[in-house]
Amino acid sequence: MEFRESEEQRALRAAVAALAARYGHRYLVEKATAGQPTTELWTEAGKLGYLGVAVPTEYGGGGAGITELSIVCEELAAGGCPLLLLVVSPAIAATVIAKSGTDEQKRTWLPGFADGSLKMSFAITEPDAGSNFHRLTTTARRDGDGWRLSGSKVFISGVDESDATLVVARMEDTRTGKLQPALFVVPTDTPGMEFHPIPMALVSPERQFSVHFDEARLPSDALVGGEDAALAALFAGLNPERITVAAYCCGIGRYAVRKGIEYANSRSVWDTTLGAHQALAHPLARAHMEVDLARLAVSRAAWAYDQDDPTAGESANIAKYTAAESAFDAVNTAIQVHGGNGMTAEYGVGPLLGAVRAAQIAPVSREMILNFVAQHTLGLQRSY
CATH class of the missing domain: 1.10.540.10 (Acyl-CoA dehydrogenase/oxidase, N-terminal domain)
Structure with a gap:
């Protein structure tokens, strides 16, 4: 290996x-x-x-x-x-x-x-659907040689700086008459599309938006991959999303640990540096090890995805879970090492707290990852 x-x-x-x-x-x-x-x-x-x-x-x-x-x-x-x-x-x-x-x-x-x-944003989350994909209500119906898109999305990142949005909707399957998932590329200046910023506690240059489609007219080629793509088009992006979020978390975790180490080595109390005290040294060491283990999980998941390995889905979920948890612990530890300075903008760790906390919720919550592993890895009965 x-x-x-x-x-x-x-x-x-x-x-x-x-x-x-x-x-x-x-x-x-x-x-x-x-x-x-x-x-x-x-x-x-x-x-x-x-x-x-x-x-x-x-x-x-x-x-x-x-x-x-x-x-x-x-x-x-x-x-x-x-x-x-x-x-x-x-x-x-x-x-x-x-x-x-x-x-x-x-x-x-x-x-x-x-x-x-x-830049292209991605719109899947809806106000009333949560993690239940089957409850998505944004719908595309045929209109001549194109489509009419209606529905609402929420917590969509960076719409204001995107050229287009990749929208997950449902459309009618001409063979069965049932609604099936489909993805549409919607330029952000499309008539009938509106978006509004959501006030957030996060310190982030990417803002969050609610997006509304009111009979937005789309050309026929807005449907990604044609009518037969359906779920394949959606799932093509979900594992890369989990893996890169995990990598993003690992990077934040590394940054936080490094800032904690620098501060612990630069401050002296009772004739020793802060880092000489196990009450701070041990949490930093633990945070480093947790982030390092998460990086291994990310590497395994990315390798599995690139090799079309059937374990890619499970590995991507595990990587996302472990990376988000380790990043949160690393940032929290770095803040504690800094004391009151950890909550200031000047020292550069406090502003990361919102980002790592959000990573435990999105793009898939830690609870839904645990559900996935319990059902698909451990063979336990589905709980929902």
């Missing part, structure tokens, strides 16, 4: 880490506080090829996989610049179109993903 990354992967990790170091966490907080997107960092990462590392080469991408995209997510976060839209746009939307899109959709959208000139 090989645990070492390839030379190319190590070079990618080092290059992305260097990019993140040039911007740093202060840049992210300043952007978030001002309500501005991280345009400069996103643009530079796109030009350097990091955002399109997993896009097929024939469309201008790097031709690598979710393993490499996870490296990008982790290293930006480890440098204090966690970008949620990396998960939404390159990991979900680009993967869905690359795997399930028509040839024309690939030609239209993938080059923009490859160079970072395109």
Whole structure:
């Protein structure tokens, strides 16, 4: 079994880490506080090829996989610049179109993903559906040679800075007459589409929105992959979403532990540094080990996905669970090491608390992951 990354992967990790170091966490907080997107960092990462590392080469991408995209997510976060839209746009939307899109959709959208000139948000969550996919009510009905889309979505990240939104809806199956899941690419300037910001406690440059579709008119080619794609198109993006969120969490965890270590080594009490006291040293050591174990889980999940291994779904869920839990513990520990300074913006750990707490809820809650493992791995009776 090989645990070492390839030379190319190590070079990618080092290059992305260097990019993140040039911007740093202060840049992210300043952007978030001002309500501005991280345009400069996103643009530079796109030009350097990091955002399109997993896009097929024939469309201008790097031709690598979710393993490499996870490296990008982790290293930006480890440098204090966690970008949620990396998960939404390159990991979900680009993967869905690359795997399930028509040839024309690939030609239209993938080059923009490859160079970072395109951002696409992802809209699945609805106000009354929660984690129950079967209760989604956003519906697309045929209208001549196109579609009419109606319904509402909530907690949709970065719609305001996206060129289009990948919307999960339901449409009528012409063979059975039943409603089946389908994905549609909806440009954000489509008439009949409105979005409004949701006030959040999170300190993040990516804002959250409620989105409403009122008979929004879509062309026939808005349907991703055609009528036969259905669930395959949706599931193409869900495991990459979990894996890259996990990588994002691992990066935040590494950043938090590093900040805790720096502070513990720089402050003295009773003629010793803070780090000499086991009450702080042990929690930092534990947080480091938990994050390191989560990184192994992410690597395994990304490998399984890239190899089309049947364990990819289980591994992706485990990686997401362990990474979110370890990141929360790491940030909480770093705050405690800093004492009151941990809750200030200046020291750079307090603002991360909301992000890691949200990662325990979305894109899939830890409770639903435990349900999945209990049912599919342990063979226990389904509880819901």
